[in-house]
Amino acid sequence: MKYLDFISSKNQFYQLSAPFSLESGEVLIDVQVAYRTWGKLNANGDNGVLICHALTGSADADDWWGDLFGSGKVFDSDQDFIVCSNILGSCYGTTGATSINPNTGNIYGASFPRITIRDMVHLQAALLEYLEVKSLRLAIGGSLGGMQVLEWALLYPKKVRAIAPMASPGRHSAWSIGLSEAQRQAIYSDRNWQGGNYTTDIPPVQGLAVARMMAMITYRYWESFTNRFGRQQDESNQFAISSYLQYQGQKLIERFDANTYITLTHAMDSHDVSWNRKDYQSVLQSIKQPTLIISIDSDASNPSICNLEVCCLAGVNKTSISLISPETFSDALLNG
Amino acid sequence: MKYLDFISSKNQFYQLSAPFSLESGEVLIDVQVAYRTWGKLNANGDNGVLICHALTGSADADDWWGDLFGSGKVFDSDQDFIVCSNILGSCYGTTGATSINPNTGNIYGASFPRITIRDMVHLQAALLEYLEVKSLRLAIGGSLGGMQVLEWALLYPKKVRAIAPMASPGRHSAWSIGLSEAQRQAIYSDRNWQGGNYTTDIPPVQGLAVARMMAMITYRYWESFTNRFGRQQDESNQFAISSYLQYQGQKLIERFDANTYITLTHAMDSHDVSWNRKDYQSVLQSIKQPTLIISIDSDASNPSICNLEVCCLAGVNKTSISLISPETFSDALLNG
Numbered sequence: 003m004k005y006l007d008f009i010s011s012k013n014q015f016y017q018l019s020a021p022f023s024l025e026s027g028e029v030l031i032d033v034q035v036a037y038r039t040w041g042k043l044n045a046n047g048d049n050g051v052l053i054c055h056a057l058t059g060s061a062d063a064d065d066w067w068g069d070l071f072g073s074g075k076v077f078d079s080d081q082d083f084i085v086c087s088n089i090l091g092s093c094y095g096t097t098g099a100t101s102i103n104p105n106t107g108n109i110y111g112a113s114f115p116r117i118t119i120r121d122m123v124h125l126q127a128a129l130l131e132y133l134e135v136k137s138l139r140l141a142i143g144g145s146l147g148g149m150q151v152l153e154w155a156l157l158y159p160k161k162v163r164a165i166a167p168m169a170s171p172g173r174h175s176a177w178s179i180g181l182s183e184a185q186r187q188a189i190y191s192d193r194n195w196q197g198g199n200y201t202t203d204i205p206p207v208q209g210l211a212v213a214r215m216m217a218m219i220t221y222r223y224w225e226s227f228t229n230r231f232g233r234q235q236d237e238s239n240q241f242a243i244s245s246y247l248q249y250q251g252q253k254l255i256e257r258f259d260a261n262t263y264i265t266l267t268h269a270m271d272s273h274d275v276s277w278n279r280k281d282y283q284s285v286l287q288s289i290k291q292p293t294l295i296i297s298i299d300s301d302a303s304n305p306s307i308c309n310l311e312v313c314c315l316a317g318v319n320k321t322s323i324s325l326i327s328p329e330t331f332s333d334a335l336l337n338g
Numbered sequence: 339m340k341y342l343d344f345i346s347s348k349n350q351f352y353q354l355s356a357p358f359s360l361e362s363g364e365v366l367i368d369v370q371v372a373y374r375t376w377g378k379l380n381a382n383g384d385n386g387v388l389i390c391h392a393l394t395g396s397a398d399a400d401d402w403w404g405d406l407f408g409s410g411k412v413f414d415s416d417q418d419f420i421v422c423s424n425i426l427g428s429c430y431g432t433t434g435a436t437s438i439n440p441n442t443g444n445i446y447g448a449s450f451p452r453i454t455i456r457d458m459v460h461l462q463a464a465l466l467e468y469l470e471v472k473s474l475r476l477a478i479g480g481s482l483g484g485m486q487v488l489e490w491a492l493l494y495p496k497k498v499r500a501i502a503p504m505a506s507p508g509r510h511s512a513w514s515i516g517l518s519e520a521q522r523q524a525i526y527s528d529r530n531w532q533g534g535n536y537t538t539d540i541p542p543v544q545g546l547a548v549a550r551m552m553a554m555i556t557y558r559y560w561e562s563f564t565n566r567f568g569r570q571q572d573e574s575n576q577f578a579i580s581s582y583l584q585y586q587g588q589k590l591i592e593r594f595d596a597n598t599y600i601t602l603t604h605a606m607d608s609h610d611v612s613w614n615r616k617d618y619q620s621v622l623q624s625i626k627q628p629t630l631i632i633s634i635d636s637d638a639s640n641p642s643i644c645n646l647e648v649c650c651l652a653g654v655n656k657t658s659i660s661l662i663s664p665e666t667f668s669d670a671l672l673n674g
Contacts, residue, residue, distance in 0.1 A: 176567035176579040177560040183580040184551040187587070191544035193529035208527035215520040216552055224513045231512035233610060241607065243512040244519040251523070271577065274569060 009095045010062045016132050028115040032104045035129050036095025037061050037087035041079030047136035053086040054143030054150040057266055058258050060094035061086045090125045091117045091265040099261035111261055112198025118272045123153045144168035149273045155289045168296035172286050173274035182267040185213035189260050198261050210260045211251030218250045345431045346398045352468050364451040368440045371465050372431025373397050373423035377415030383472035389422040390479030390486040393602055394594050396430035397422045426461045427453045427601040435597035448534025454608045459489045480504035485609045491625045504632035508622050509610035518603040521549035525596050534597050546596045547587030554586045
């Protein structure tokens with residue numbers, strides 16, 4: 003399967019010796035985490051920076067957020083010990099639907115269990131313990147990555163000293179869940195879906211491409227596409243925006259897996275910081291860390307209102323919240 | 339094919355004797371128009387009201403806009419001669435992809451030509467001439483219907499005395515075209531699509547359902563779905579919004595045709611009042627009729643900015659423009 007080629011040779015791997023319990027009660031064994039690090043851990047083990055990637059991202063943060071790496075930049079390996087791991091359920095080296103199930107010897111495929119954002123964060127915490135990181139100076143990520151960042155502040159408040167969730171809500175809205183559902187249904191309607199039990203030779207790429215097209219059109223809003231593409235057409239009278247979306251769909255199917263897309267969008271839908279805790283407002287207000295909230299005002303899938311909700315509720319008096327809206331982050335987020 | 343059951347027995351039919359030339363240069367013969375009328379034409383033939391339906395609508399305006407019919411209401415058959423016809427390219431009785439091509443004796447299917455909003459309006463004009471309507475007191479419609487309304491003011495300025503385009507842009511934006519394209523691709527990826535040459539027994543309903551789900555999630559915006567569905571789940575842990583969208587998809591496939599969906603979304607994409615005329619601003623400013631522009635602020639597929647653009651450019655000094663934003667219209671528009 004093509005996407006296997008995309009697991010970076012730069013990855014390191016950490017294999018959990020203990021079984022890994024999911025929020026659902028299911029237990030995964032022999033869980034593997036693909037990760038990358040930059041810089042050196044200091045003697046106190048407290049110069050950690052954790053980068054959490056988005057839906058189709060990987061541990062190769064220097065690929066998709068390359069502009070933020072460098073001396074004096076956000077990710078400065080002279081100062082910090084920067085960690086990025088491929089998230090639980092993804093297909094870039096960490097255990098997920100494309101991994102072999104040790105219990106059966108076959109690929110998990112459709113049998114890979116439902117996971118949550120909290121499961122992802124617990125696995126990252128296990129990795130950081132293995133790496134002897136005692137405390138994070140910053141946890142940062144966009145979209146699905148930002149959901150992890152919020153859960154970091156809530157699950158491990160003593161281990162993370164500042165957070166930067168970007169284009170991420172405190173809970174996935176009905177609108178966003180609806181977008182996820184329509185995208186999953188596009189995959190389900192592919193002739194090669196086979197209830198998720200497709201072969202690696204004949205994956206449901208057409209459905210996955212449609213899902214990506216739908217996602218891409220919502221990652222930016224009206225003005226953004228209209229300014230860039232307008233009503234331009236090519237020589238065959240196809241609109242430029244249509245060609246662009248088709249191209250984005252084709253690009254994704256060369257590097258991603260349909261069951262993984264299903265797994266991770268379900269995880270996003272499950273995201274709700276208040277779940278099994280207190281009421282939504284209290285939970286957000288319990289976050290004590292300085293918080294940088296970045297809202298992409300042209301991102302229709304996570305409209306600014308969601309981010310503002312987090313901003314308003316996260317206890318402004320207790321934290322140092324900044325709200326900025328940098329279009330420049332948008333491209334980076336799309337790739338992460 | 340199930341949708342054939344949905345052609346209302348209340349329809350009347352008008353068959354053009356002359357060939358009907360499309361903007362593309364192609365010519366359709368034996369074109370048929372399904373239509374409904376309410377009230378009586380007055381002696382001057384100038385009490386016409388034309389209702390233009392949206393993407394999946396039919397001539398049965400009293401079904402999908404029933405609340406607006408009645409004595410003293412918008413559609414008052416005591417006063418006006420109200421006409422609604424199924425649009426060119428649709429599947430409710432007017433010539434379209436599900437009609438028999440007289441040249442071959444087979445259903446047009448995928449061979450039905452590309453059509454434009456202007457083609458639809460020219461066919462409506464032929465019907466009104468047949469019905470001896472000299473002048474319209476009002477042309478009104480939402481979304482695709484409103485596109486027709488704008489073209490009515492521009493193609494037949496002397497025959498229409500007022501227009502009410504609702505949730506309709508002066509030209510389809512890149513964002514809206516992208517949404518259309520993703521929806522068409524969902525249909526194309528259905529195993530039964532067969533390049534559009536599917537049989538009436540095995541239509542590509544799963545792809546069409548996905549397209550409808552995508553459309554439904556954009557017909558209303560974040561707040562609307564979030565307020566209605568929130569994060570409610572049913573007993574099988576399926577989110578209410580997901581069930582709702584699946585239901586909407588299933589409802590449409592029982593009453594609509596995939597090739598027709600392709601035809602009409604392409605027609606919407608072609609919509610640009612400035613095409614083959616002057617610059618966009620001048621064209622909109624040339625509209626002299628009193629104009630009621632209704633913008634649905636929770637409609638993400640035609641964001642208010644598009645409608646405001648029409649409003650700002652349509653020559654405010656010359657016309658009587660009102661801008662209202664009635665959520666109450668939204669449900670009616672969805673059905674029309």
